[in-house]
Amino acid sequence: MSEAWNELMAVWRGDTVPGREYSENCGKVVGYLCDNLPEELLIAADILPIRVRGTGSLDLPLVKQFLDPKRNSRVISPQFVPPLAEALMGETGDYMDRVVIPHTRKAVQELNGLIAKLRRDNPELNVPRVWFLDRAYGPDSAASRFNRNQLALFRSQVEEWTGEKLSDEKISAAIALTNEARALLREFNAWRQEPGSPVTGYDAVAIMGCSMIMPKARFVELLRDVLANKPDLPAQDGRKRLFVGGSPFDHAGAYEVLEKHGAVVVAEDHCWGARCGDFAVSEDGDPFEMLAMRYHEKPACSIALPLERTVKLSTDRALASGADGAVFLVQPGDQLQLWETPDEVAVLEKAGMPVLHLHAFPYSGDCKPEMEEKIASFITSLASEGRS
DSSP states (O other), X not given: OOHHHHHXXXXXXXXXXXXXXXXXXXXXXXXXXXXXXXXXXXXXXXXXXXXXXXXXXXXXXXXXXXXXXXXXXXXXXXXXXXXXXXXXHTHHHHTOSEEEEXXXXXXXXXXXXXXXXXXXXXXXXXXXXXXXXXXXXXXXXXXXXXXXXXXXXXXXXXXXXXXXXXOHHHHHHHHHHHHHHHHHHHHHHHHHTSTTOOOOHHHHHHHHHHTTSXXXXXXXXXXHHHHHSOOOOOOOTTOEEEEEEESOOSSXXXXXXXXXXXXXXXXXXXXXXXXXXXXXXXXXXXXXXXXXXXXXXXXBTTBOSSHHHHHHHHHHHHHHTTOSEEXXXXXXXXXXXXXXXXXXXXXXXXXXXXXXXXXXXXXXXXXXXXXXXXXXXXXXXXXXXXXX
């Protein structure tokens, strides 16, 4: 096995924690939620951006102690949000200087006020200070101007954090670096989807997730090595190929459930998966303006308007992947999926792709026997029917 592959997997498992190492070496670390942070501004300022994620567990002692679900009911919906709060109150938040919470799902946004309140009332938690990054949703010019202004405010805030102005040259270099990472992720995803590829869904989520939880330059170096010297892994021949849609998963537990029943996940439409390689920043023009354009145009957390655009982005990805079937895993309380998932299911079924829609799939991936039986039965049906 290649050393580069092993290092990436160690980062994903948490055997090594690059954010903590960076902080201990006197570097600034800024955490962020959701998938549309203009990380280039942080990288240009020599700040390490780290996307906050849960552990895959719903055993959340700090949430239970400090965030009473009866008084903060919206925080526990959808199910992936409380683990983010747990991480910020625990060891993850401990090494972060700040955390950026964007205008995205309401349950994620609400953490903005809750974390600020926790800082005031429970200083022993050492929860990082919050910066709220606002955003307007819509394709019109007013939304574009608003989003550009929010990015300008964020740039000023980053400069205040470091005490130094951000030059266009540094922003351009950061854009080139993140674009290289996206290009390598697209190449990796193409390898993953090749017939007989050895890459499992677990492997894919780990590699793509590492792009958001370690220094970008090191990630680029490691993934370039992996693609040049592909590790000797068992081929996934004979397994039914699945596309996964629905709620976001910041760990691979859901994929492990699917793959232990004879499938391999070759594509997904959530913000910890193949989307990480999308939407390169244009390098032709003023670097800040090009970054602002991406911030405005890139859907955040699957929120694209009109709804038909969200549906098309997801179903196009599924149909292009060569999947034999699609599984939509919707976590309890994820009301966003009430809007888009039924339409995505309908489009794929009309195109002839078998679909399994699981309405209450747990964030942890620890599903009940009857749900496992549905999954096993669905994958077996793909094995017997095949796809035309």
